[in-house]
Amino acid sequence: MKSDRLYHFAYVFLTLLLLASSGYPQGFLTVNGEKIVDGNGTEVHFRGMGIGGWLEPEGYMFLMSSFANSPTEIHDAIQNLIGVDSTNKFYDTFRKDFVTEADIKALHDWGFNLVRLPFHYNVLTPPDSPGVYIESGFALLDSVIAWCGKYDIYVILDMHCAPGSQNSDNIGDYDPLVASLWTDTTNQTRTVEIWQEIARRYANNSTVAGYDLLNEPHWDLGSFNAALRDLYIRITTAIRSVDTNHIIFIEGNNFATDFNGLTPPWDPKMVYSFHKYWNTNDASSIQTYLNLRTNFNVPLWLGESGENSNAWYTDCISLMNQYDIGWSWWTLKKFNTITAPLNVPITSAYQQLLNYWEGKGSKPSVAFATSALLGMAEKLKFQYCVPFKDVIDAMMRQPTDNTTKPFVPDTIPGTIYAPNYDLGRIGYAYNDVDYQNVGGSSTTWNLGWTYRNDGVDIEQCTDSQSNGYDVGWIENGEWLKYTFVIADSGSYDMNLRYASNQSGGMILLKLDGNPLTQTVVEVPVTGGWQTWGTLTVPGLRLPAGTHALMLQFIQGGFNLNSFSFVSVPTGVKTRGEQPLSFRLDQNAPNPFNPATVISYQLSTLGNVSLKVYDVLGREVATLVNEMKKPGRYEVRFDGSRLPSGLYFYRLEENGMVQVKKMLMLK
Secondary structure (H helix, E strand, C coil), rough: CHHHHHHHHHHHHHHHHHHHHCCCCCCCCEEHHHHHHHCCCECCEEEEEEECCCCCCCCCCHHCCCCCCCCCHHHHHHHHHHHHHHHHHHHHHHHHHHHHHHHHHHHHHHHCCCEEEEEEHHHCCCCCCCCCCCCHHHHHHHHHHHHHHHHCCCCEEEECCCCCECCCHHHHHCCCCCCCCCCCCHHHHHHHHHHHHHHHCCCCCCCEEEEEECCEEEECCCCCCHHHHHHHHHHHHHHHCCCCCCEEECCHHHHHHHHCCCCCCCCCCEEEEECCCCCCCCHCCCHHHHHHHHHHCCCCCEEEECCCCHHHHHHHHHHHHHHHEEEEECEEEECCCCCCCEEEECCHHHHHHHHHHHEEEECHHHHHHHHHHHHHHHCCCCCEEEEEHHHHHHHHHHHHCCCCCCCCCCCCCEEEEECCCCCCCCCEEEECCCCCCCCCCCCCCCCCCCCCCCCCCEEEEECCCCCEEECEEEECCCCEEEEEECCEEEEEEEEEEEEECCCCCEEEEEEEECCCCCCCCCEECCCCCCCEEEEEECCCCCCCEEEEEEEEEEEECCCEEEEEEECCCCCCCCCCCCCCCEEEEEEECCCCCCEEEEEEECCCEEEEEEEEEECCCCCEEEEEEEEEEEEEEEEEECCCCCEEEEEEEEEECCCEEEEEEEECCC
């Protein structure tokens, strides 16, 4: 008995010591009406990131979805190739490399204050050994929780894969040949016991914000989800027998969207967690959950969202901020991604493995495959991942800030790469026709699926003068903004590096919102989408200082990879007056609204006709129709009664004809 008391005293002392060093002097998070608050009663607004793929791999994250989707399928594909011992070695390395202190520090530096930590139950306990727990599995949770405590980040533990699976999909590791969570009471009892053990171990750790009991249940449980409610209550009761400190997070059926039958709350520290994907970002999309909060005076948490464009991220988080709802995104890192904060580069050896599994290559040796998998695990380390600062900026800054920031520091004279347009919201840093997925399908907002996660379509580029990428699939009305420093005031030639397989492209250049040229820049044909040429716009007057250039694509149909500015020396003598010739000049300003001036000159006496036509060839105005002497002339055209669009004006005298285009933008 004495030894028991000594053990108890030592346990309490150690617990208090851990709490004192946890980084949270405000104590455990709790629930106060509709808010999540700390021990001082101050509201805590979650800005979270899920670490998906670590303890519950999903095929799409590792480019395996064509042959292995679920954690078990992935494990079996690897084990069938390299054997049991090498597979165990791989998973030990994989789990060690996937999340390190550097990842957690980065999340803190980016502004996140929460990690949602998903796990497969079999990481913590063998599937066939109730009551037996895997200490190395809990050590993985312990390491992340300790790092999060060091960097003032809360942790929510999320059972992503329950015994038998809580849904019929790969995300729950469902196997149709095995009894599910909902058809086997033994699986339900094991789920309750696992949560009780988790709660026992972390009951006194204030870095842990709470427990997300089941990720995305999805099963036909009747209109009122009675089986789901009963299991939740059993788990809650088991947790409360050892832990009264932590919040219980409850997800609805149908992938955390259906909360029928899960009210009223059965615990005073309960939060309803919904998930939101591929729908519009307006109040109607979350009204059911808002009603839930109001009717039962309970907090809400958007426990999972993401897998969309930057514009969608910004709008969704703005919506959550508007309605005072914390959030957590999915997910931190993946292979070959643009939607996550970290992209994992693919090694050539790992690609060979994927080719084999997809039936496109020969079977590798065990030694080669093992080495390739260990190399893949190595690339998961933070230092080898490629950060997507546009994704982070869209989540952390843009929901509350409409200003734009340079993607990279650029100075003129110099070269600016087209994909390096400013960081910022759509309508402020760029405009693109397709910029998000709100239909729930596989809609792609970036047709090249590389470099950035905005709506701007970026692809790999073969031109040696590019940075390896170009802006492609340019459509009418799209535009890009670039903020840079002009070292010296003066005259500059602008050289645009472009490719086009069709005619008709037009660009309007604006500096700080004002037209930089009197005319639009017409883009000639180069003969192919990766056949690159240089288009020079001469004699641009640029002032020194920080300025913003907009490339407004009046008409698309071309690709652009870079543009450079070259200083033009001053003091060059101009040529003297040239003899008069028959010539029609470009109108100015162009584009115009509603009026513009057309200049022309004549070299002979003759009857002159100057008319305006629309794109269908219909005459809309006659500006001149009379005898004229040789000389220079100007005429004003007022298009206020015409719609916006492209028009042609035609000058004719003594059988000589010239035609030019002009654009009216109202």
